[in-house]
Amino acid sequence: MKVLVPVKRVIDYNVKPRVKADGTGVDLLNVKMSMNPFDEIAVEEAIRLKEKGAATEVIVVSIGEPKAQETLRTALAMGADRAILVAAAQEVEPLGVAKVLAAIVGEEQPGLVILGKQAIDDDSNQTGQMLAALTGRPQGTFASKIEVSGDAVEVTREVDGGLETVRLSLPAIVTTDLRLNEPRYASLPNIMKAKSKPLAQKTAADYGVDLSPRLRTVQVAEPSKRQAGVKVGSVDELIDRLRDLGVAA
Amino acid sequence: MKSLVLAEHEGGAIKDATLAAVTAAGKLGGEVDLLVVGSGVDAAAQAGAQIAGVSRVLVADDPAFDHALPENVAPLVVQLMGEHDAFVAPATSTGKNIAPRVAALLDVMQVSEILSVEAPNRFTRPIYAGNAIATVETGDPKLVCTVRATAFEKAARTGGSATVQPVGGAADGGLSQFVGAQQSHSERPELTSAKIIVSGGRALQNGENFKMLIEPLADKLGAAVGASRAAVDAGFVPNDYQVGQTGKIVAPEVYVAVGISGAIQHLAGMKDSKVIIAINKDEEAPIFQVADVGLVGDLFKLVPELTQKL
Numbered sequence: 001m002k003v004l005v006p007v008k009r010v011i012d013y014n015v016k017p018r019v020k021a022d023g024t025g026v027d028l029l030n031v032k033m034s035m036n037p038f039d040e041i042a043v044e045e046a047i048r049l050k051e052k053g054a055a056t057e058v059i060v061v062s063i064g065e066p067k068a069q070e071t072l073r074t075a076l077a078m079g080a081d082r083a084i085l086v087a088a089a090q091e092v093e094p095l096g097v098a099k100v101l102a103a104i105v106g107e108e109q110p111g112l113v114i115l116g117k118q119a120i121d122d123d124s125n126q127t128g129q130m131l132a133a134l135t136g137r138p139q140g141t142f143a144s145k146i147e148v149s150g151d152a153v154e155v156t157r158e159v160d161g162g163l164e165t166v167r168l169s170l171p172a173i174v175t176t177d178l179r180l181n182e183p184r185y186a187s188l189p190n191i192m193k194a195k196s197k198p199l200a201q202k203t204a205a206d207y208g209v210d211l212s213p214r215l216r217t218v219q220v221a222e223p224s225k226r227q228a229g230v231k232v233g234s235v236d237e238l239i240d241r242l243r244d245l246g247v248a249a
Numbered sequence: 250m251k252s253l254v255l256a257e258h259e260g261g262a263i264k265d266a267t268l269a270a271v272t273a274a275g276k277l278g279g280e281v282d283l284l285v286v287g288s289g290v291d292a293a294a295q296a297g298a299q300i301a302g303v304s305r306v307l308v309a310d311d312p313a314f315d316h317a318l319p320e321n322v323a324p325l326v327v328q329l330m331g332e333h334d335a336f337v338a339p340a341t342s343t344g345k346n347i348a349p350r351v352a353a354l355l356d357v358m359q360v361s362e363i364l365s366v367e368a369p370n371r372f373t374r375p376i377y378a379g380n381a382i383a384t385v386e387t388g389d390p391k392l393v394c395t396v397r398a399t400a401f402e403k404a405a406r407t408g409g410s411a412t413v414q415p416v417g418g419a420a421d422g423g424l425s426q427f428v429g430a431q432q433s434h435s436e437r438p439e440l441t442s443a444k445i446i447v448s449g450g451r452a453l454q455n456g457e458n459f460k461m462l463i464e465p466l467a468d469k470l471g472a473a474v475g476a477s478r479a480a481v482d483a484g485f486v487p488n489d490y491q492v493g494q495t496g497k498i499v500a501p502e503v504y505v506a507v508g509i510s511g512a513i514q515h516l517a518g519m520k521d522s523k524v525i526i527a528i529n530k531d532e533e534a535p536i537f538q539v540a541d542v543g544l545v546g547d548l549f550k551l552v553p554e555l556t557q558k559l
């Protein structure tokens with residue numbers, strides 16, 4: 001069984017995003033970029049499935065600018081076998097990404113596609129569900145546990161009320177949540193080895209997909225800022241404040 | 250404009266997040282229909298018919314729709330979208346699971362977690378963990394969106410008189426099966442609709458301390474209990490306590506953060522609270538930049554004192 005893992009290059013989660021003065025977006029110039037954290041978890045899970053013998057090959061794919069190659073190399077250094085870069089100039093939307101991925105699924109026929117539940121830049125939380133729709137496959141979103149057995153996969157999902165387990169027939173689509181695993185760091189020898197692993201260069205046109213956006217961003221603004229308040233010196237003063245708020249009797 | 254709102258229900262009652270979605274759908278202009286799915290859902294359908302602003306309740310009563318399996322629910326919604334212009338779902342784990350599947354089947358982009366309706370095709374939504382607010386316009390022929398519950402008033406539970414109408418069609422596609430759930434049960438108010446929340450972070454060190462310090466304080470205040478990701482990852486509390494960019498979004502009257510540093514991912518989930526109170530031993534902790542009232546010191550000393558004096 002092949003496992004396909006889509007990875008997105010995004011602003012590093014430790015960086016505080018700054019809105020551009022002209023209101024056209026967030027300033028990404030000279031900002032540290034990394035693999036979307038949920039995608040690292042997805043890559044890790046795929047590699048573990050291979051180590052357990054449940055998967056035969058791990059393929060990573062990214063749709064974006066040429067620099068997304070770095071993200072793919074990181075995934076290869078973690079242990080993925082080969083990579084596909086689908087070049088795209090403009091910012092791509094989940095629907096467009098899902099269409100490219102659906103075409104790749106058609107070519108590669110992976111038993112599982114593991115995506116992140118959410119990209120931390122657009123915070124869309126859509127791509128995996130859309131890919132499942134376009135391929136007619138079942139979906140296990142927000143996974144905290146994945147168990148492949150025979151022709152099915154059991155996925156434990158983090159939902160609003162706790163945890164929920166679903167059984168999906170393979171092939172299936174899974175999206176990762178934070179508790180699925182702790183991704184490994186790539187070792188130096190593996191980083192060196194990753195440089196010679198195959199990385200195919202494609203375009204959306206190769207897959208017959210039109211990536212023109214459906215949403216137009218009219219404006220990007222800063223949220224209203226909170227002012228820091230006061231510091232109180234004791235529990236008694238805090239209780240006074242709570243009383244003022246009507247919270248404490 | 251005709252909207253279809255996905256109803257989330259439990260034990261015959263409609264959940265709060267759905268009421269916010271009804272309000273958002275109302276702002277699109279035109280009629281609002283409510284979709285109730287599952288088996289034996291009469292009570293929920295009747296409750297839905299009372300909600301102010303709902304014209305019709307469409308009921309798909311079939312075991313295939315139990316547990317809101319998206320593989321079964323999405324085709325049903327797509328079928329109903331023949332006579333609707335918009336599909337509106339609450340941005341809950343259920344809504345987020347189903348709505349994008351519907352959007353892709355309709356070949357439209359979903360607008361995720363809308364904060365406001367500026368026009369029937371124009372919305373604001375948070376990006377980058379709420380560090381930026383984007384205004385977006387869709388050119389798609391149908392609208393699919395999810396609604397952030399804290400950004401809209403809840404529609405009134407009574408005052409409406411919708412007609413109830415059965416719908417059917419798409420049933421079990423056989424792709425997925427519900428196996429079981431591990432629901433966390435609590436006597437406390439639900440996190441996303443609580444007026445007061447007490448949240449604990451990594452500083453609590455273990456689940457025992459969380460129980461002995463955070464819970465009694467929450468009980469004294471009649472509050473719900475939340476947590477940072479670090480506290481959930483470390484196993485102090487279950488996953489559904491997590492507040493933040495990738496957890497629950499809350500906006501209570503009062504949010505008390507105990508031993509939480511205030512990472513942007515945590516702030517994303519609680520910075521719209523009316524009043525924020527922080528207890529942290531590090532006076533430089535970023536949480537103090539958003540806190541209305543801060544108390545610097547050791548939580549192991551301060552929290553028991555606070556609980557006792559309340």
Ligand SMILES: Cc1cc2nc3c(=O)[nH]c(=O)nc-3n(C[C@H](O)[C@H](O)[C@H](O)COP(=O)(O)OP(=O)(O)OC[C@H]3O[C@@H](n4cnc5c(N)ncnc54)[C@H](O)[C@@H]3O)c2cc1C
Pocket residue numbers: 013037038120449450451452476477478479480491492493494495496497507508509510511512513514515518528529530531534546547548549
């Ligand atoms: C993709 C991604 C998604 C994420 N999503 C979320 C999310 O949804 N929600 C979330 O919360 N986080 C999220 N995070 C994690 C976030 O970045 C932080 O790591 C996390 O919020 C830190 O939790 P914390 O504040 O409890 O721990 P820490 O940052 O370790 O802070 C502990 C605080 O406790 C204080 N302290 C220690 N001892 C005491 C004491 N005795 N008395 C008083 N104070 C004390 C310290 O001064 C410190 O400020 C996410 C991260 C990533 C990468």
Ligand SMILES: Nc1ncnc2c1ncn2[C@@H]1O[C@H](COP(=O)(O)O)[C@@H](O)[C@H]1O
Pocket residue numbers: 006007008009036038039061062063064092094097114115116117118119120122123124125126127128
């Ligand atoms: N441009 C992209 N290239 C590769 N994978 C992507 C891309 N955009 C989104 N994804 C995948 O889809 C997931 C969810 O993204 P989103 O729907 O944008 O929140 C991510 O975690 C990735 O796994």
